[in-house]
Amino acid sequence: MKSDIYFFSGTGNSYLLAKLFSQQLAESHIFNIVKYDAEEDGDLNKNFILVFPTYGFSVPDTVLGFLSKVNLDQYSYFFIVTTKGGSPEFCRKDLSKIFQKKKKSIDAFFSIKMPNNSVFIHDFNTPEDILVKINSAKEFVKSSIPLINNRERPIPEEQKMRITQRVIFRLINTVAHHTNYMCFDNGFSVSETCNSCGTCQKVCPTHKVSLIDGLPSWKNKEPCYACTACINYCPRGSIKNKILKPSKINETNQYRNPDISLNEMVKNNL
Numbered sequence: 001m002k003s004d005i006y007f008f009s010g011t012g013n014s015y016l017l018a019k020l021f022s023q024q025l026a027e028s029h030i031f032n033i034v035k036y037d038a039e040e041d042g043d044l045n046k047n048f049i050l051v052f053p054t055y056g057f058s059v060p061d062t063v064l065g066f067l068s069k070v071n072l073d074q075y076s077y078f079f080i081v082t083t084k085g086g087s088p089e090f091c092r093k094d095l096s097k098i099f100q101k102k103k104k105s106i107d108a109f110f111s112i113k114m115p116n117n118s119v120f121i122h123d124f125n126t127p128e129d130i131l132v133k134i135n136s137a138k139e140f141v142k143s144s145i146p147l148i149n150n151r152e153r154p155i156p157e158e159q160k161m162r163i164t165q166r167v168i169f170r171l172i173n174t175v176a177h178h179t180n181y182m183c184f185d186n187g188f189s190v191s192e193t194c195n196s197c198g199t200c201q202k203v204c205p206t207h208k209v210s211l212i213d214g215l216p217s218w219k220n221k222e223p224c225y226a227c228t229a230c231i232n233y234c235p236r237g238s239i240k241n242k243i244l245k246p247s248k249i250n251e252t253n254q255y256r257n258p259d260i261s262l263n264e265m266v267k268n269n270l
């Protein structure tokens with residue numbers, strides 16, 4: 001049985017899992033959804049595997065855009081994974097609605113704890129935490145292979161939240177989406193420590209960053225996916241975001257998945 005593995009990833013967590021799925025599943029193909037081009041091979045019995053980070057307690061806009069374009073009729077089994085820093089509260093519910101509209105249902109949904117790359121709270125990651133989370137995520141992929149091969153439908157029970165907490169989280173989710181996760185689009189600046197290496201330009205999935213006179217600029221018309229790649233892959237920790245935690249972002253508290261190289265992330269965008 002063929003498997004198409006789709007991923008979106010800013011700092012490598014979701015890409016690591018997608019890559020492991022593609023290495024461990026026979027007849028699999030891996031696709032970056034940012035470059036999705038609607039190619040079909042006529043097979044209507046494939047597995048659809050989707051891995052993406054939770055944003056604003058739900059599904060990133062990038063993934064929603066991809067789901068509106070992809071032809072789900074090519075697939076007869078749907079296995080979804082979100083990598084999360086903390087809470088994926090509305091991911092499964094919001095995704096299920098989209099699948100229902102397309103007359104499909106999700107067969108398996110998992111939210112997997114990974115190191116947090118959000119610039120709000122990424123300094124919570126300790127090296128030990130990072131290792132533990134990544135190792136258990138790798139185990140998760142290993143244990144998922146027989147589930148996918150047998151097309152099982154293991155949707156684990158979700159933790160129930162108190163109603164007041166849910167209302168507050170939904171409010172934050174709505175504001176976060178409407179402000180592109182708290183105004184990523186126009187909140188960037190660069191400090192004098194920048195060495196003009198161009199990494200921020202190469203890792204940006206939307207090609208929004210360009211170097212002008214040796215310094216990064218975000219002023220072009222491309223969208224920002226709020227993926228934090230430019231912030232987290234800068235070797236000098238020089239990129240700040242005024243809305244988030246400018247004073248806290250430096251080269252000692254960035255996060256990028258240690259199992260995925262910068263080269264791989266750059267290649268994913270080419």
Ligand SMILES: Cc1cc2nc3c(=O)[nH]c(=O)nc-3n(C[C@H](O)[C@H](O)[C@H](O)COP(=O)(O)O)c2cc1C
Pocket residue numbers: 008009010011012013014015052053054055056057058083084085086087088114115116117118119181226227228257
């Ligand atoms: C803009 C933004 C919003 C996020 N919101 C959430 C959230 O609501 N809940 C959560 O559990 N993690 C959240 N995270 C953390 C990421 O989902 C998590 O670190 C993920 O594994 C990153 O995956 P990646 O390395 O593939 O980009 C957020 C990250 C970013 C950049």
Ligand code: SF4
Pocket residue numbers: 010184203204205206207208209218223224225226227228229230231
């Ligand atoms: S500008 Fe930065 S945060 Fe926005 S999409 Fe590009 S790399 Fe990601």
Ligand code: SF4
Pocket residue numbers: 190193194195196197198199200201214215216233234235236237238239
């Ligand atoms: S990645 Fe950092 S050091 Fe390199 S050009 Fe961009 S801001 Fe400057």
